Amino acid sequence: xxxxxxxxxxxxxxxxxxxxxxxxxxxxxxxxxxxxxxxxxxxxxxxxxxxxxxxxxxxxxxxxxxxxxxxxxxxxxxxxxxxxxxxxxxxxxxxxxxxxxxxxxxxxxxxxxxxxxxxxxxxxxxxxxxxxxxxxxxxxxxxxxxxxxxxxxxxxxxxxxxxxxxxxxxxxxxxxxxxxxxxxxxxxxxxxxxxxxxxxxxxxxxxxxxxxxxxxxxxxxxxxxxxxxxxxxxxxxxxxxxxxxxxxxxxxxxxxxxxxxxxxxxxxxxxxxxxxxxxxxxxxxxxxxxxxxxxxxxxxxxxxxxxxxxxxxxxxxxxxxxxxxxxxxxxxxxxxxxxxxxxxxxxxxxxxxxxxxxxxxxxxxxxxxxxxxxxxxxxxxxxxxxxxxxxxxxxxxxxxxxxxxxxxxxxxxxxxxxxxxxxxxxxxxxxxxxx
Amino acid sequence: xxxxxxxxxxxxxxxxxxxxxxxxxxxxxxxxxxxxxxxxxxxxxxxxxxxxxxxxxxxxxxxxxxxxxxxxxxxxxxxxxxxxxxxxxxxxxxxxxxxxxxxxxxxxxxxxxxxxxxxxxxxxxxxxxxxxxxxxxxxxxxxxxxxxxxxxxxxxxxxxxxxxxxxxxxxxxxxxxxxxxxxxxxxxxxxxxxxxxxxxxxxxxxxxxxxxxxxxxxxxxxxxxxxxxxxxxxxxxxxxxxxxxxxxxxxxxxxxxxxxxxxxxxxxxxxxxxxxxxxxxxxxxxxxxxxxxxxxxxxxxxxxxxxxxxxxxxxxxxxxxxxxxxxxxxxxxxxxxxxxxxx
Numbered sequence: 128x129x130x131x132x133x134x135x136x137x138x139x140x141x142x143x144x145x146x147x148x149x150x151x152x153x154x155x156x157x158x159x160x161x162x163x164x165x166x167x168x169x170x171x172x173x174x175x176x177x178x179x180x181x182x183x184x185x186x187x188x189x190x191x192x193x194x195x196x197x198x199x200x201x202x203x204x205x206x207x208x209x210x211x212x213x214x215x216x217x218x219x220x221x222x223x224x225x226x227x228x229x230x231x232x233x234x235x236x237x238x239x240x241x242x243x244x245x246x247x248x249x250x251x252x253x254x255x256x257x258x259x260x261x262x263x264x265x266x267x268x269x270x271x272x273x274x275x276x277x278x279x280x281x282x283x284x285x286x287x288x289x290x291x292x293x294x295x296x297x298x299x300x301x302x303x304x305x306x307x308x309x310x311x312x313x314x315x316x317x318x319x320x321x322x323x324x325x326x327x328x329x330x331x332x333x334x335x336x337x338x339x340x341x342x343x344x345x346x347x348x349x350x351x352x353x354x355x356x357x358x359x360x361x362x363x364x365x366x367x368x369x370x371x372x373x374x375x376x377x378x379x380x381x382x383x384x385x386x387x388x389x390x391x392x393x394x395x396x397x398x399x400x401x402x403x404x405x406x407x408x409x410x411x412x413x414x415x416x417x418x419x420x421x422x423x424x425x426x427x428x429x430x431x432x433x434x435x436x437x438x439x440x441x442x443x444x445x446x447x448x449x450x451x452x453x454x455x456x457x458x459x460x461x462x463x464x465x466x467x468x469x470x471x472x473x474x475x476x477x478x479x480x481x482x483x484x485x486x487x488x489x490x491x492x493x494x495x496x497x498x499x500x501x502x503x504x505x506x507x508x509x510x511x512x513x514x515x516x517x518x519x520x521x522x523x524x525x526x527x528x529x530x531x532x533x534x535x536x537x538x539x540x541x542x543x544x545x546x547x548x549x550x551x552x553x554x555x556x557x558x559x560x561x562x
Numbered sequence: 563x564x565x566x567x568x569x570x571x572x573x574x575x576x577x578x579x580x581x582x583x584x585x586x587x588x589x590x591x592x593x594x595x596x597x598x599x600x601x602x603x604x605x606x607x608x609x610x611x612x613x614x615x616x617x618x619x620x621x622x623x624x625x626x627x628x629x630x631x632x633x634x635x636x637x638x639x640x641x642x643x644x645x646x647x648x649x650x651x652x653x654x655x656x657x658x659x660x661x662x663x664x665x666x667x668x669x670x671x672x673x674x675x676x677x678x679x680x681x682x683x684x685x686x687x688x689x690x691x692x693x694x695x696x697x698x699x700x701x702x703x704x705x706x707x708x709x710x711x712x713x714x715x716x717x718x719x720x721x722x723x724x725x726x727x728x729x730x731x732x733x734x735x736x737x738x739x740x741x742x743x744x745x746x747x748x749x750x751x752x753x754x755x756x757x758x759x760x761x762x763x764x765x766x767x768x769x770x771x772x773x774x775x776x777x778x779x780x781x782x783x784x785x786x787x788x789x790x791x792x793x794x795x796x797x798x799x800x801x802x803x804x805x806x807x808x809x810x811x812x813x814x815x816x817x818x819x820x821x822x823x824x825x826x827x828x829x830x831x832x833x834x835x836x837x838x839x840x841x842x843x844x845x846x847x848x849x850x851x852x853x854x855x856x857x858x859x860x861x862x863x864x865x866x867x868x869x870x871x872x873x874x875x876x877x878x879x880x881x882x883x884x885x886x887x888x889x890x891x892x893x894x895x896x897x898x899x900x901x902x903x904x905x
Contacts, residue, residue: 178874179874181874195884197876198876198880198881198884201874201875201876305895307891307894307895308891308895311891366887370880370883370884370887373877373879373880373883374876374877374880376877
C-alpha cells in the first residue's frame with residue numbers, strides 16, 4: 128500500500144507546486160473562502176513583520192494566530208510553500224494510517240459480533256469485507272490530497288492546513304490508543320482554534336471502548352479513566368498556554384485569539400453563517416446572539432454522544448463536520464478535512480437518500496461563490512444577500528449531507544441487528560424513519 | 563433669497579428682485595449684496611416679455627434692469643450654500659461676490675421668499691430648511707461676530723413659524739403670515755400669465771419706494787405695512803431679541819447704506835514712532851551654529867550608518883521549554899528504554 132500512497136502524494140505535491148508557480152496563487156490567496164481573518168497568510172506575514180519592527184503582533188486586530196505559529200513561521204517563513212505542502216502530506220499520511228488501524232478495529236468488532244450471533248441472518252450483503260475495506264485508506268488519502276478544497280486552502284497558505292494536520296494526528300493517536308498523545312494533540316488543536324474541544328467526547332468514548340471499559344454512569348473505572356484523560360488534556364492545554372506566554376512575555380494572545388474566535392468582531396464575509404447575521408444586527412442584541420451561535424457549536428456534542436456512544440469514530444466525523452459548518456470563521460480547508468472521511472462510510476451508499484442532490488448543491492455553490500463575490504464586490508450589481516444566499520445553501524447542503532450520513536449509518540445498524548426485511552406487526556413491509 | 567423654481571413661481575423672483583432693487587437704490591452696493599435666485603424668469607422660454615421681470619401689472623416696474631448681479635443662481639441655491647454663506651464656512655475657492663463678508667459692526671438684512679410651511683421653507687422643490695437650522699445658523703453668526711444687528715424678513719405661507727426659534731440677540735424678524743395662515747399673491751397679469759408678486763412684498767415695495775436715504779422712518783412703520791384688510795393674512799413681527807426700541811431703528815439702518823459722517827475742523831497729527839512698533843517676527847529661540855560649507859553635508863551621518871534593526875528572536879526560555887516538552891512527549895510515547903539505543 129505504500130507505493131500507491133507515494134504516487135498519490137507525488138501527484139498532490141505536483142499539483143500544488145504547479146499552482147504555486149502559476150498566477151492563480153495570488154488570486155486564490157485573497158479569496159475569502161480559503162482565507163479567513165483567523166488563518167490568512169497575509170496576516171501571518173503582517174504579524175511577523177510587526178514583530179520585526181518591535182511591536183507586539185497582537186496590538187491591533189490584524190494577527191490572530193497563536194504564539195506557537197509565530198515560532199514556527201519565524202524560522203520557516205522563506206519556505207512557507209514547502210511547509211504547507213509537507214503539512215498536507217503529513218495530514219494525508221496520518222489519516223491513511225489512522226483509517227488503516229480503524230478498519231482493523233471495525234473488522235475485528237464485526238467478526239466478534241458475527242460469532243456472538245448478534246446480527247440477523249439475512250444481512251450478509253451489509254457486512255463489510257476485507258476486500259472492499261482494503262482500499263479505503265488510500266481513498267481517504269486521495270480524497271484529502273486531491274480535493275479541490277484542500278488544494279485551494281494549501282495554495283492560499285492558510286494555517287487551517289496546520290490545524291487540519293494537528294487534528295489528523297490527534298485522530299491517529301486516538302485510534303492507536305495512546306491517551307497521552309491524543310490528549311496532547313487535542314490540546315494543541317484546541318489551543319489553535321477553540322472548537323476541537325468538542326472532539327474530546329468522541330476521543331474519550333473511543334479510548335474507553337478500546338480499554339473495554341463500559342460506559343455506565345455508575346461505573347467507577349469509567350470515571351477514573353475520564354478523569355485521567357481529562358486531566359491529561361487540561362494539563363497539556365495549560366502547559367501550552369503558559370509556554371506561549373513566554374514567547375512574548377504577555378498574555379495579549381488570549382483576547383486576540385480566543386476572544387476573537389468567541390466574540391466574532393470581524394464580519395468579513397466567509398462561507399460561514401456568522402457574518403451576515405451580525406452585520407445586520409443591532410448592537411443591543413449582538414451579545415445574546417453571539418452566545419446563542421457559539422452554544423450552537425458545542426450543543427450537539429452531548430446528544431450525539433448519547434446516541435453514538437458505540438460508534439465513536441463516526442461521532443468524531445459528525446462532530447468535525449458540525450465544527451466546520453458552525454464555527455465562527457470556517458474556510459474550505461475545514462470542509463476538506465471532514466470530507467476526507469467520506470470514503471470510510473462508502474458502505475452506506477445504498478442507504479443515502481439525497482446524495483445526488485447534495486453533491487450537486489455543494490458543487491454548484493462552490494462554483495457560485497466566486498461568481499457572486501465578483502458580482503457583489505466588483506460589478507456592483509449584486510449585494511451581500513446574494514453571497515449570503517449561496518453561503519446559506521452551501522451550509523444547508525453540508526448539514527443535509529451530515530444528517531443523510533447519520534441517518535444511513537443508524538439505519539444500517541438497525542438493519543444489522545433486526546434484519547433487512549423489516550415487517551410491521553401485520554406483516555407488510557416497513558420503512559425506517561429517523562425521528 | 564428666492565427659493566422656488568419653475569415659471570409659476572414668477573412672483574417669488576419678482577419679490578426678491580424688488581427688495582434687491584430697493585436696497586440698491588438706497589445705497590447698498592452689489593459687493594454687499596448676496597442675491598440668490600433659484601430660477602431665471604427673465605430668460606425663461608415662457609416669458610412673453612423676455613429680459614424683464616415685472617412687479618406690477620400693466621408693466622409699470624421692471625425690476626430686472628441692467629445692473630442685476632445674481633450671486634447664486636439656479637441650482638446653486640441650496641440649503642447648504644445658504645447656510646454656508648451665513649456662517650462663512652465656505653471653501654477657499656469661493657469668489658468674494660459669493661461670500662458674506664460681514665463683521666461685528668455690520669447690520670444684515672435677510673429677505674427670504676418661496677413656499678413654506680410650519681417650521682420650514684422649501685428650497686428648489688427638493689429640500690427644506692427648518693426654523694431650528696436657521697436659528698442655529700444665526701447663533702453661529704452671533705458667536706462668530708458676523709453681525710451687529712440682523713433684520714429677517716420672510717414672505718411665505720406660515721412665515722411666522724420661521725422666526726419662532728431664534729435665540730440669538732439683536733435679531734428682528736418680520737413675516738408675512740402667522741402659523742396656520744397662507745400668504746397670498748397679489749395680482750395676476752393676464753399678459754404674462756402668472757401672478758406677479760405676493761401681497762406682502764408688494765405693499766412693502768410700495769412702502770420702500772417712498773424711502774430715500776435721508777428718511778427718518780422707523781421700524782414701527784414697517785410693522786404697519788400691509789394690514790389684514792389688504793394682505794388677507796396677518797403679518798407678524800418679533801422684536802424681543804432686539805436691544806434697541808424699534809421706534810428708534812431707522813429703515814435705512816438695514817435697507818440703506820447710510821453712514822454716519824462727522825465733519826471735524828481740528829487737525830490730528832500722526833506720530834511716526836508712536837506706541838512702540840513691535841516686530842512681527844520674534845527672535846529665534848534656538849541658537850544655531852553658523853554652518854560652514856564642509857559641515858553642510860551630513861557626512862558624519864553617512865559614514866556612521868544607523869545599525870540595522872535587529873530582527874526579533876524568540877526568547878531562549880521559550881525555545882528551551884518547547885523542546886523540552888517535545889522531547890518529554892516523545893519519550894513518554896516511545897519509552898525510555900529506547901534512549902539507550904540513542905546513546
